Amino acid sequence: MKILYGMQKPDEGTIAVDGEQVAFASPADAIARGIGMVHQHFMLADNLTVLENVVLGSEKLYGIGSAARRKIREISDRYGLGVRPDVLVEDLGVADRQRVEILKVLFRGATTLILDEPTAVLVPQEVDALFDNLRELKAEGLSVIFISHKLGEVLSVADDITVIRRGTTVGTAVPAETTPRQLAEMMVGSELPTPETAESTVTDRPVVEVRDLTVYASGGASLGVEAEPSGGIGLAAEGGEVKKVLDGVTFTIHAGEVMGIAGVEGNGQTELIDALIGTKHADSGAIAFLGEDITGWTTRRRRVGGVGYIPEDRHRQGLLLEAPLWENRILGHVTETPNAKGFWLTPKAAQDDTRRIVEEYDVRTPGIDVTAASLSGGNQQKLIVGREMSHEPKFLIAAHPTRGVDVGAQAQIWDRIREARRQGLAVLLISADLDELIGLSDTLRVIYNGSLVADADPATITPEELGSAMTGAATGHLEHSEPAAPTETTDGGADATGPEDEAR
Amino acid sequence: MKKFDKERALLAVAGPVIALVAAILLTSVVLLASGKSPFEPYRLMLEQASFSDVQVLILNQASMYYIAALAVAVGFRMNLFNIGVDGQYRLAAMMTAVVGAHVALPSFLQIPMLLLVGALTGAFWAGIAGVLKVTRGVSEVVATIMLNAIATSVIGYLTLRDVWGVQVGNNMTTGIMKDSGWVPGIDLGADVGEIYGLVFLAVLLGVAYWIVLNRTRFGFDLRATGASETAAAASGVDAKKMVLTAMLISGAVAGLSGLPLLLGDAHTYSLSFPTGLGFTGITIALLGRNNPVGIAFAALLIAFLDKASPALDYATPVAYEKEIATIMQGLIVFAVVISYEAVRQWGLRRQQRQVGLELAAAAAQNTEKKEVAAR
Numbered sequence: 001m002k003i004l005y006g007m008q009k010p011d012e013g014t015i016a017v018d019g020e021q022v023a024f025a026s027p028a029d030a031i032a033r034g035i036g037m038v039h040q041h042f043m044l045a046d047n048l049t050v051l052e053n054v055v056l057g058s059e060k061l062y063g064i065g066s067a068a069r070r071k072i073r074e075i076s077d078r079y080g081l082g083v084r085p086d087v088l089v090e091d092l093g094v095a096d097r098q099r100v101e102i103l104k105v106l107f108r109g110a111t112t113l114i115l116d117e118p119t120a121v122l123v124p125q126e127v128d129a130l131f132d133n134l135r136e137l138k139a140e141g142l143s144v145i146f147i148s149h150k151l152g153e154v155l156s157v158a159d160d161i162t163v164i165r166r167g168t169t170v171g172t173a174v175p176a177e178t179t180p181r182q183l184a185e186m187m188v189g190s191e192l193p194t195p196e197t198a199e200s201t202v203t204d205r206p207v208v209e210v211r212d213l214t215v216y217a218s219g220g221a222s223l224g225v226e227a228e229p230s231g232g233i234g235l236a237a238e239g240g241e242v243k244k245v246l247d248g249v250t251f252t253i254h255a256g257e258v259m260g261i262a263g264v265e266g267n268g269q270t271e272l273i274d275a276l277i278g279t280k281h282a283d284s285g286a287i288a289f290l291g292e293d294i295t296g297w298t299t300r301r302r303r304v305g306g307v308g309y310i311p312e313d314r315h316r317q318g319l320l321l322e323a324p325l326w327e328n329r330i331l332g333h334v335t336e337t338p339n340a341k342g343f344w345l346t347p348k349a350a351q352d353d354t355r356r357i358v359e360e361y362d363v364r365t366p367g368i369d370v371t372a373a374s375l376s377g378g379n380q381q382k383l384i385v386g387r388e389m390s391h392e393p394k395f396l397i398a399a400h401p402t403r404g405v406d407v408g409a410q411a412q413i414w415d416r417i418r419e420a421r422r423q424g425l426a427v428l429l430i431s432a433d434l435d436e437l438i439g440l441s442d443t444l445r446v447i448y449n450g451s452l453v454a455d456a457d458p459a460t461i462t463p464e465e466l467g468s469a470m471t472g473a474a475t476g477h478l479e480h481s482e483p484a485a486p487t488e489t490t491d492g493g494a495d496a497t498g499p500e501d502e503a504r
Numbered sequence: 505m506k507k508f509d510k511e512r513a514l515l516a517v518a519g520p521v522i523a524l525v526a527a528i529l530l531t532s533v534v535l536l537a538s539g540k541s542p543f544e545p546y547r548l549m550l551e552q553a554s555f556s557d558v559q560v561l562i563l564n565q566a567s568m569y570y571i572a573a574l575a576v577a578v579g580f581r582m583n584l585f586n587i588g589v590d591g592q593y594r595l596a597a598m599m600t601a602v603v604g605a606h607v608a609l610p611s612f613l614q615i616p617m618l619l620l621v622g623a624l625t626g627a628f629w630a631g632i633a634g635v636l637k638v639t640r641g642v643s644e645v646v647a648t649i650m651l652n653a654i655a656t657s658v659i660g661y662l663t664l665r666d667v668w669g670v671q672v673g674n675n676m677t678t679g680i681m682k683d684s685g686w687v688p689g690i691d692l693g694a695d696v697g698e699i700y701g702l703v704f705l706a707v708l709l710g711v712a713y714w715i716v717l718n719r720t721r722f723g724f725d726l727r728a729t730g731a732s733e734t735a736a737a738a739s740g741v742d743a744k745k746m747v748l749t750a751m752l753i754s755g756a757v758a759g760l761s762g763l764p765l766l767l768g769d770a771h772t773y774s775l776s777f778p779t780g781l782g783f784t785g786i787t788i789a790l791l792g793r794n795n796p797v798g799i800a801f802a803a804l805l806i807a808f809l810d811k812a813s814p815a816l817d818y819a820t821p822v823a824y825e826k827e828i829a830t831i832m833q834g835l836i837v838f839a840v841v842i843s844y845e846a847v848r849q850w851g852l853r854r855q856q857r858q859v860g861l862e863l864a865a866a867a868a869q870n871t872e873k874k875e876v877a878a879r
């Protein structure tokens with residue numbers, strides 16, 4: 001993907017566009033050839049308007065004035081994108097931003113679109129809208145490369161599927177003749193995982209109690225503002241006040257309980273994690289851990305005390321990418337055995353233990369002296385999970401534990417979380433993968449605009465229902481309308497896609 | 505696994521070697537352009553290095569460079585750029601000289617006390633930048649540069665005659681230090697010179713640097729902060745405390761860097777006390793890749809260029825400008841920065857590819873087996 005977009009050069013092999021062999025030295029070359037990419041993480045400037053964002057870097061095409069505006073309107077109308085050129089990007093929701101990204105690419109004259117995990121941040125309803133847009137594009141004669149690990153999505157939107165595993169093409173499929181299960185087997189090459197937890201292990205021993213946790217945004221646009229979902233309602237009460245990125249969050253997690261938090265990204269999840277791990281302190285409210293008030297504790301004290309942490313961004317928060325694996329095994333637990341004895345590090349013991357983790361958690365690596373950067377995302381994540389589990393945490397914060405992880409590693413990580421839960425671990429699971437949330441959690445909460453607005457029973461809830469609560473449309477206790485119905489697969493939403501379904 | 509170790513060693517050496525070769529080639533180009541022999545100066549300088557008096561000069565100079573470079577390297581390891589080593593070093597040397605001239609304890613107390621004064625003064629001066637960064641977010645680069653200039657003025661004031669200054673001819677000094685504070689060196693005879701006793705302090709500091717960084721919790725936290733601030737914060741490192749501590753340590757080491765000369769030879773701080781040590785230290789820390797052994801080689805190399813080049817001016821039959829050495833030092837800095845980054849990226853990519861290949865090979869076998877087993 002990076003190679004196709006000119007960000008990286010191939011060591012071998014060729015790319016042909018319209019039958020002509022090409023070599024891209026930079027994304028600019030790729031754009032000139034009509035290849036455009038929509039990144040998973042949006043590349044938009046919040047404080048500029050849609051128009052300004054679109055023309056940025058390609059001012060030569062249609063200028064920056066009314067000609068460009070006309071062009072944007074034209075593209076928007078032609079493909080039914082519904083983009084208004086003069087709105088500030090910071091006022092847009094995630095789905096709208098994505099449409100701006102797509103428009104940006106089309107504005108530059110792309111005939112081939114690469115979409116990298118475009119649905120990861122969308123709720124099911126928005127996914128459907130996106131797919132309508134994509135069909136529109138297709139009808140107009142454009143090609144779309146749709147990269148996703150959600151099988152149902154691929155099956156519903158693609159005309160032709162190529163399965164890639166560990167860097168090689170393992171097969172191609174025609175959606176009409178393929179079931180999700182066949183596709184998944186091609187992807188994994190073996191037994192399929194399911195996130196479903198078997199029996200409840202919830203005890204009545206509270207491990208973490210959070211009361212009225214409130215955190216204010218620290219100046220400027222915070223993440224909470226940035227990713228406000230479209231159709232948001234609760235943001236009106238701001239006039240000059242500092243925005244609360246977390247507003248009166250209260251919950252209790254018991255030993256053996258997995259509490260899932262659903263929500264569109266940027267609704268306070270990051271702040272909640274920060275407040276729990278202690279990298280950002282609560283402005284009001286209290287956090288109790290095993291009956292002790294830890295609100296004022298430092299991060300290190302919390303971690304030593306038994307709070308495990310699988311960070312949402314493993315590259316930024318979970319690993320030292322250029323350090324060897326065994327040093328990464330020390331990270332976050334530098335004061336604990338086997339990594340240190342008093343003031344001194346004990347590299348030998350840490351290395352031995354890293355070998356154990358690599359073995360037990362099936363981290364695929366040629367050795368423990370390679371840098372973390374050379375491992376695949378799934379193996380990096382397994383190392384992190386292994387590291388956190390090795391210190392017998394009593395409370396685990398798992399933020400997107402299987403994001404960007406291959407299906408095989410995903411199953412292993414789920415197994416580990418389930419196993420730890422059986423042994424009385426309390427888990428806070430934050431995920432954008434609704435199937436993962438529904439499958440793993442004992443209780444579910446929905447976070448919207450900094451507050452927990454709804455709760456649901458994971459045994460009966462469907463991703464659609466959860467999805468509508470995530471946009472703020474539904475609050476309170478979510479009752480499933482038709483409890484006996486199996487998860488629908490016709491919508492092409494996130495529900496049809498998760499491993500939960502495939503396993504059936 | 506061993507293979508990766510070997511490879512890392514290779515990569516570690518490749519950077520400096522490429523940089524030095526590039527710098528020498530470019531210097532030759534400069535020589536050619538000015539119509540001189542592109543090789544003769546190197547021969548002359550190498551010849552200088554074979555004289556034992558020059559060797560002593562090089563060693564003495566290198567010891568000071570080494571300590572200064574360690575001070576810079578401590579900061580570099582956690583992404584702090586202490587440009588103020590020079591100011592910290594000068595102020596510390598002056599304060600040590602003043603204390604040494606006014607306090608007379610027995611040697612075994614006097615020398616440790618003087619070392620302490622030097623370290624504390626340096627730490628204090630660097631600590632100002634540290635406090636500013638932690639409390640007000642002032643970039644340590646800007647703060648330390650300013651503090652260099654302020655140090656110059658402070659020293660100018662403190663060496664006035666009505667403060668602590670003593671005028672000797674045209675030179676303002678701080679007065680001769682009490683001789684209980686003189687550190688004896690290794691005397692190699694009148695025409696060879698004396699190796700500073702505090703050369704051993706440099707060695708000691710190098711060892712301590714390695715141990716602290718690689719074998720202590722504190723060192724791990726420091727390196728983690730340098731490698732990824734966000735990851736360090738998530739792992740429980742208090743970033744502010746870390747910044748302040750690192751600045752203090754860096755300053756303390758910087759404060760010691762002038763003492764081999766002060767306690768070993770000069771015995772007074774004067775206008776002719778060398779300046780710019782801290783800046784050379786930056787070059788050396790870069791060239792030595794913040795590694796205590798690498799820095800030692802780099803310090804010797806730069807000291808060699810310093811001490812062997814003056815002879816170029818008097819070379820017969822053709823004299824060369826000794827500034828050739830300065831040009832070369834400058835080119836080394838350029839080449840180092842470029843080649844290290846290139847080698848680093850190349851190494852990372854190469855390793856990623858190798859790991860990928862090895863795993864693909866292993867996985868291909870595994871999955872085949874598994875697929876067979878599944879059926």
